[in-house]
Amino acid sequence: MLVRELTEDEQLKSLQLSMYAFQYKVPESDVQARLEKVKNHTILGIWDDDILAAKLHIIPFTIFMKDAEWKMGGIAGVATYPEYRRNGYVKTLMIDSLKYMRNNGQIVSLLHPFNIPFYRKFGWEILSEKKKITINKADLTFLDEQPGFIRRYSKETHIEEIENVYAQFCSHYTGMLKRDTDWWQNRVYGEDSQLAVYFHSNHEPKGYILYEIKESKMEVQELVALDQEARIGLWNFICQHDSMVETVTMDLAVQDPFPYFLQHPKVKTELYPYFMARVVDAEECLRRFPLLPENDPLFLHLEDLHAPWNNGSYLLGKGEIKVFKEKTGGQCAHPPKKGIHLNINSLSAILFGYKRPMELFEMGYLKGSESEIELFEKIVPTLKSSFFDFF
DSSP states (O other), rough: EEEEOOGGGGHHHHHHHHHHTTOOOOOOOHHHHHHHTTTTTTEEEEEEEEEEEEEEEEEEEEEETTTTEEEEEEEEEEEEEGTTTSSSSSHHHHHHHHHHHHHTTEEEEOOOOOOHHHHHTTTTTEEEEEEEEEEGGGGGGOOOOOSEEEEEEEGOOOOHHHHHHHHHHHTSSEEEEEEHHHHIIISSSSSOEEEEEEEEEOHHHHEEEEEEEEEEEEEEEEEOOOOOOOOHHHHHHHHHTTOOOEEEEEEEETTOTTTTSSOOOOOOEEEEEEEEEESSSSHHHHHSSSSOOOSOOOOEEEEESOOOOOOEEEEEETTEEEEEEBOSOBBBBBOOOSSSEEEEEEEEHTTTTOOOOOHHTTSSSSSSHHHHHHHHHHHSSOEEEEEOOOO
């Protein structure tokens, strides 16, 4: 089974497969523009003579890991014609995508799952959850007036300061997508989007909401606040719409304090998994990760069924990492007796901050002594994962 990268001349076949698999139609007049949008994608495909039987896209992105930036491969457009399904084509593409991303320095990967168990089999794990709250008109109660002010913007009047607020917000999280102006213009703003920015009295922007109003409903798609003043100022701006809307829905980072500080915090709240993430190159991720220094050494024995270069033992201690990779036959060079055994899913969940080592240990996903798990807890800083975008 041969996997190869599609040439630019073959990308129309990829679009045709997407339209069939995902049941949508691109007008003939828009086809060229759609092909232009995927020019920076790497499209891996499996062929049956001249028929593109299955394919997936790898999109080059950068994500924030708190103050650092890591190259990320975004998996999208995974599709197969029905007559070629259940032949292992997608499995082959997923495994080959890991090799490609590693060779291109994309040390982590993100995707939006159509089926979480399916992608878990290949090592992707839940990255973050989204919190959606629904507020009725009667609960749009103003809080104390703030000294700052609101200015509204749209796709046509977008300003760089908005991007700076988002980037500052991302530095508190892991997994957030680094956005350029083109991404803002073409992927963040919708046709009817408005963006309201809260400025301190010294004209410094400190937060924003991205929202739409349709049929007496306000949909807040993003809320970013760098301090409580901005958070309250944006809430009061939402309340100013009480004569226009019957309900307000808000998509929030799961750690966002809404609605705790409201006068009526008892609102409908939904929590659901969103994107998934995977460590592609474990050694490089561990070397870049801000592990906290501990004098006591700790071995991690990692298993990765689909990226064998990650298999091995990693010694953490005194701010250093030593790696003992598996030899042919599956045996680790100088295998240590002690340490924590875990798979790539668990390592991904821990490094992105979605789960803590002790949580996974208590659920049976980490194997080791309780003292080793406690040491791992000390070494791994407490992080918050989040993701706003879609691809």
